[in-house]
Amino acid sequence: MLFWSIIHSFMPSxxxxxxxxxxxxxxxxxxxxxxxxxxxxxxxxxxxxxQYFRTLNDxxxxxxxxxxxxxxGKILQITPAQIRKDLSYFGKFGxxxxxxxxxxxxxxxxxxxxxxxxxxxAVIGVGRLGRAIIGYPGFGPDGFKIVASFDExxxxxxxxxxxxxVRPMSELANVVSKENIKIAxxxxxxxxxNKVVNMLVEVGIKAILNYAPTSPITPKNVRVRNIDPIxxxxxxxFYLQSEKEVEISLV
Amino acid sequence: MLFWSIIHSFMPSxxxxxxxxxxxxxxxxxxxxxxxxxxxxxxxxxxxxxQYFRTLNDxxxxxxxxxxxxxxGKILQITPAQIRKDLSYFGKFGxxxxxxxxxxxxxxxxxxxxxxxxxxxAVIGVGRLGRAIIGYPGFGPDGFKIVASFDExxxxxxxxxxxxxVRPMSELANVVSKENIKIAxxxxxxxxxNKVVNMLVEVGIKAILNYAPTSPITPKNVRVRNIDPIxxxxxxxFYLQSEKEVEISLV
DNA sequence: ATATTTTTTAAATGAATTTTACATAATAGT
DNA sequence: ACTATTATGTAAAATTCATTTAAAAAATAT
Numbered sequence: 001m002l003f004w005s006i007i008h009s010f011m012p013s014x015x016x017x018x019x020x021x022x023x024x025x026x027x028x029x030x031x032x033x034x035x036x037x038x039x040x041x042x043x044x045x046x047x048x049x050x051q052y053f054r055t056l057n058d059x060x061x062x063x064x065x066x067x068x069x070x071x072x073g074k075i076l077q078i079t080p081a082q083i084r085k086d087l088s089y090f091g092k093f094g095x096x097x098x099x100x101x102x103x104x105x106x107x108x109x110x111x112x113x114x115x116x117x118x119x120x121x122a123v124i125g126v127g128r129l130g131r132a133i134i135g136y137p138g139f140g141p142d143g144f145k146i147v148a149s150f151d152e153x154x155x156x157x158x159x160x161x162x163x164x165x166v167r168p169m170s171e172l173a174n175v176v177s178k179e180n181i182k183i184a185x186x187x188x189x190x191x192x193x194n195k196v197v198n199m200l201v202e203v204g205i206k207a208i209l210n211y212a213p214t215s216p217i218t219p220k221n222v223r224v225r226n227i228d229p230i231x232x233x234x235x236x237x238f239y240l241q242s243e244k245e246v247e248i249s250l251v
Numbered sequence: 252m253l254f255w256s257i258i259h260s261f262m263p264s265x266x267x268x269x270x271x272x273x274x275x276x277x278x279x280x281x282x283x284x285x286x287x288x289x290x291x292x293x294x295x296x297x298x299x300x301x302q303y304f305r306t307l308n309d310x311x312x313x314x315x316x317x318x319x320x321x322x323x324g325k326i327l328q329i330t331p332a333q334i335r336k337d338l339s340y341f342g343k344f345g346x347x348x349x350x351x352x353x354x355x356x357x358x359x360x361x362x363x364x365x366x367x368x369x370x371x372x373a374v375i376g377v378g379r380l381g382r383a384i385i386g387y388p389g390f391g392p393d394g395f396k397i398v399a400s401f402d403e404x405x406x407x408x409x410x411x412x413x414x415x416x417v418r419p420m421s422e423l424a425n426v427v428s429k430e431n432i433k434i435a436x437x438x439x440x441x442x443x444x445n446k447v448v449n450m451l452v453e454v455g456i457k458a459i460l461n462y463a464p465t466s467p468i469t470p471k472n473v474r475v476r477n478i479d480p481i482x483x484x485x486x487x488x489f490y491l492q493s494e495k496e497v498e499i500s501l502v
Numbered sequence: 503a504t505a506t507t508t509t510t511t512a513a514a515t516g517a518a519t520t521t522t523a524c525a526t527a528a529t530a531g532t
Numbered sequence: 533a534c535t536a537t538t539a540t541g542t543a544a545a546a547t548t549c550a551t552t553t554a555a556a557a558a559a560t561a562t
Contacts, residue, residue, distance in 0.1 A: 042549065050485035051466060068508065076466055081551060084509070096509040097559035113485050114492030132383045133480075138464065142481050182491055183484065207487035209480060213305060213389065215327050223490050225483040229384075229460060230393050232476040233372075233434065234301035234364050236458035239474055240433055241365030293518065319539060331539090332521060339541055347540045348528035 045086050049109060051076060052083070056106045068099030115143050120181045122148045122205075124196050125188035126156050126166050129211055133187055134162040144183070148175050152192065173203040186210045197224075296337050300364060302327060303334070307357045319350030366394050371432045373399045373456075375447050376439035377407050377417050380462055384438055385413040395434070399426050403443065424454040437461045448475075 055075055059067055069080035076083075087093055087105075090112050094100045110116050121144050123130055134146055149164045150172055151157060157168045167175065175181070184205045188196050193212035200208060200222075207223045210216060213231075218224055306326055310318055320331035327334075338344055338356075341363050345351045361367050372395050374381055385397055400415045401423055402408060408419045418426065426432070435456045439447050444463035451459060451473075458474045461467060464482075469475055 044549075046489050047482075047486050049489065050482040053485065054464060054479075054482065055466070070508085077468060079551075080508095084511095085550080088510070092510070094509050095559065096557060097507055099508070112489065114488040115485065119484075119488060119491075128383065128386065132379065135379065136480075138481055139484075142485070144481070144484055183487070185480075206491055207484070209483055209487075215302060215306070217326075217328060223487045225487060227478055227480060227483065228305075229387075229436075229478060230389055230395070231298075231301040231305065232460055232478065233370075233390075233395055233458070234304065234366065234393070235298050236434070236460075236474045236476060237365040237370060238297050238300065238363065240370075240457055295519070321539080330521075333519090335540065336520080336542080343541070345540050346528065347526070348530090348538050350539065 041089050045089060048078070048086055049113060052086070053106070053109045053113060053115075056102055056109065060102050060106055064102050066099050067102055069094075072100075117143065119144050119183055120147045120179055121145060122150065122172075122176065122181050122184045124150050124169075124184055124186050124200070125192075126151045126159070126161055127187065127189075130185075130187035131161050133185055133211075134164060146185075147179055147181065152188070169199065172199060176203045176205065181205065183207045183209070186212055186216075188212055190214050292340050296340060299329070299337055300360060303337070304357070304360045304364060304366075307353055307360065311353050311357055315353050317350050318353055320345075323351075368394065370395050370434055371398045371430055372396060373401065373423075373427065373432050373435045375401050375420075375435055375437050375451070376443075377402045377410070377412055378438065378440075381436075381438035382412050384436055384462075385415060397436075398430055398432065403439070420450065423450060427454045427456065432456065434458045434460070437463055437467075439463055441465050 052072070055072065056067075069083045072078075073080040073083055084094075087100075091108065093105045093108050121139070123134055123146055126134070126149050130149065130151075134149060139146060146162070146164065149161065149166050150169055151166050152169050154168070156166050159166050182205060184200050184207075186193060186196055186200070186208055190212045193210065193214045194216055197208060197210070197216035197218060201218055205222065208216070208218070208225070210224055210226045211228075213228050215226060216224060303323070306323065307318075320334045323329075324331040324334055335345075338351075342359065344356045344359050372390070374385055374397055377385070377400050381400065381402075385400060390397060397413075397415065399418060400412065401418050401420055403420050405419070407417050410417050433456060435451050435458075437444060437447055437451070437459055441463045444461065444465045445467055448459060448461070448467035448469060452469055456473065459467070459469070459476070461475055461477045462479075464479050466477060467475060
């Protein structure tokens with residue numbers, strides 16, 4: 001690989017669908033093609049951005065036009081310094097002496113998170129949980145559109161939930177490719193989860209929201225987030241029991 | 252406060268319900284009472300323990316008797332060294348040259364997480380989501396028993412879901428105290444979540460699993476874990492869009 | 503105008519977390 | 533019984549991440 005160039009100073013983003021570059025990003029040449037490699041951003045930072053986004057959305061809905069890092073920090077229980085640092089990974093959004101324009105920052109983060117488009121989503125498994133997910137009204141307003149559902153069970157195939165006909169797994173590859181689906185939600189029993197995840201990886205899914213109580217293994221270009229209420233509860237019971245400070249009377 | 256003693260070498264746990272102490276823990280005297288302060292364990296470590304526990308459970312179910320850190324790491328996508336380090340915060344559970352006895356480690360972690368008892372849980376909000384939670388069969392086997400449900404809406408009060416009569420919020424304090432409930436699951440709309448969380452804190456709830464898309468503020472002795480699929484999805488779309496490496500033809 | 507507020511940036515510090523490396527102990531094979 | 537191998541536990545090093553500090557710049561309020 002022939003090294004080409006590192007961006008040493010920030011270049012503010014242009015208009016619509018282009019790639020924003022920043023300090024630390026790299027352009028390199030490989031054969032007859034140039035590649036852009038975006039600078040590393042800590043995962044913890046990436047996980048906080050959606051929370052900033054949601055809070056800004058709430059503020060915007062309630063008519064707020066400006067907010068500073070201090071107030072935002074109070075709402076989210078995060079220090080103002082950290083909020084400023086996090087945002088600075090992506091650009092300069094604030095006005096000195098004033099704070100952040102809510103609508104402007106909201107738009108900026110929408111771009112950062114890739115939410116300035118619609119993401120098509122497939123749901124795998126239409127049991128009790130899968131049906132609840134399909135019926136959940138929260139995905140649409142944030143740009144996630146459930147466009148297909150699948151189930152292994154022939155008795156489910158053909159049924160209709162939330163306006164979606166349940167398809168057999170054999171149609172997965174076709175539908176994912178035709179509809180250009182990149183995101184899947186897994187709502188099958190633990191016993192089937194690994195097999196299903198492998199199939200999803202195979203057909204080109206790049207992000208999986210996994211509700212099964214497992215930790216599926218995927219190539220690192222396929223992201224997985226697990227939602228497991230038991231795991232969350234257990235992490236809390238650790239504290240519940242360890243905080244029982246023992247009191248021994250000495251008298 | 253009169254300083255008393257720091258534990259300098261590990262004392263293996265005794266029998267049933269006592270508190271396991273270890274290197275770094277402190278005993279101090281305050282008035283006529285002795286207090287035990289357990290050594291700090293990183294939050295990330297605490298979050299991983301339930302995953303070890305779940306995987307060991309699976310292994311145990313499928314008849315495995317021994318596992319080493321390498322194999323466990325492969326399953327969980329964690330380095331063997333990290334697993335050993337994590338476990339070493341709580342004691343010595345392995346045998347050199349062999350690995351960990353699955354059943355023994357499982358029991359040990361059950362104790363660490365405080366799962367060697369039953370935890371009573373209250374569910375707040377019996378809408379679509381709340382009912383799905385009450386009906387979810389996964390809580391019971393892990394020692395979490397949903398013993399009460401509440402709703403603000405008078406039309407829901409008195410109805411029965413999953414064998415539980417829905418109670419009015421006015422009975423919250425009484426029931427929580429009589430039943431000694433320490434854990435609550437919040438499944439109310441975002442607009443009510445903060446108010447509900449405040450009520451829960453007030454009546455002595457110490458751990459909250461929050462399904463509402465908010466980040467409620469609590470005193471630091473009350474733990475909160477948020478489950479928000481939108482936030483999880485958005486953290487992934489960041490990578491989906493930023494990984495679109497741009498390819499520019501140079502020919 | 504001037505003082506105040508608040509952001510941005512960089513650098514330095516500090517804290518938390520992960521990895522490395524190795525002494526030590528158990529096991530398995532000969 | 534001896535040797536080679538395996539795998540833990542942990543101290544120390546390395547890394548990553550978070551926080552603090554300081555200084556410059558921009559906006560607002562007095």
